[in-house]
Amino acid sequence: MTTAIRVAIAEPCPIIRSGLEAQLKKLARYKVQVLHLVEDFRRDWSEAIGLITADIFILNPLLSGISPQTYFSAQREVAKFVALSYGTTDETLLREYDDVLRITDSVQQIADLFDRLVRVEEETQGTPSLDSQSLTPREREIVVCVVKGMTNKEIASALFLSTHTVITHRRNITKKLQIHSPSGLTIYAIMNKLVELNEINQKN
Template identity: 40%
Template sequence: MQSEDNLLKVLIAEPSAIIRNGLSVTLKRIPGSWIQPVEISSIENLEHVLETNKPDVLIINPNFWGYVDMTTVRAWSAASKLKIIALVSSLSSDVILKKYDESISIYDSPEDIKEKIFRLFDTSDTEKDKSSEESETLSSREKEIVVLVVKGLTNKEIAQKLFLSTHTIITHRRNIARKLEIHSTAGLTVYAIVNKLVGLDEIKDNFTL
């Protein structure tokens, strides 16, 4: 049995009970991890729990009971190294998301969520710059979508191929553009070739100079 000292304490601050409960169940079922989720439904409870429970991670909807300033939230926490993750369920401004240590989408797989959470603790403070760079690494699903995009598939075709909704594909593509700061198919094509995600022969019909 995992000791209490090794548990990763995660607060979930989300007004929707369905999303909040679903994420809590997902975190508990992640294989090979010892996550102790606590659900928060009000801003008053959030302040109290942050001050008394010393959580490791706060996963919060950026629109939780109106805009919540991250400086204030960190001040409430008794844990000096609190990691704050944005829980994205609708369109959010990149300017707002940059204030968080990481962001997850309600459409992310359990593997992607686990990877994003534990990546925040993989490096020491002396490797902060390296950690920041790695936080922009694409997930396996995002790489898969990049490959299909550069091969010329539409969002609808990608959704059908991966058995996902078109909205989910659009969300993934928005995240890819934010991480790579690439906003064109041509740019993604160059990225995919350089990083050996595809061969030039696979996309030659769609790649013109």
């Protein structure tokens, strides 16, 4: 089953833009309609914002800045905002975005990113919590980091995420598992063989 999704891209470089669109078209789980906010280095892209609605906005931070709300305040509650990273930007500065997509990401990594964003949207609309086995690979990684005693900032650094994204993942994990404490996550991680006993709180 595929999910129809509208993706708006604000990226001035035509090579990057066309390559990203080609990757998005390869997503098996999503039928992606791509909308371009920028054409060939024109800088009047912000004029299109009021005319376009999308489920996900993929934005070059050089255009939209470190806070997409500057341009998209009216759509903040109904869309997700993803920073397009060339690998030269300090991703800790992108915590106002919902996630980060790197130009080196594979199709599978992009699919995982979309899964996270769409699942967050479904949960905010009251979709019943999923069972514990529905944790994504990234969420399982974060559970392991929490059990090891890492802070949100340390997790973000280790997994190359923004702190905001880590917090969002932890919120989703709590909703899915209905576990509200690190000790509860520790028991869950041990029972599901995510960690060994000697790994727990090893940083401490």
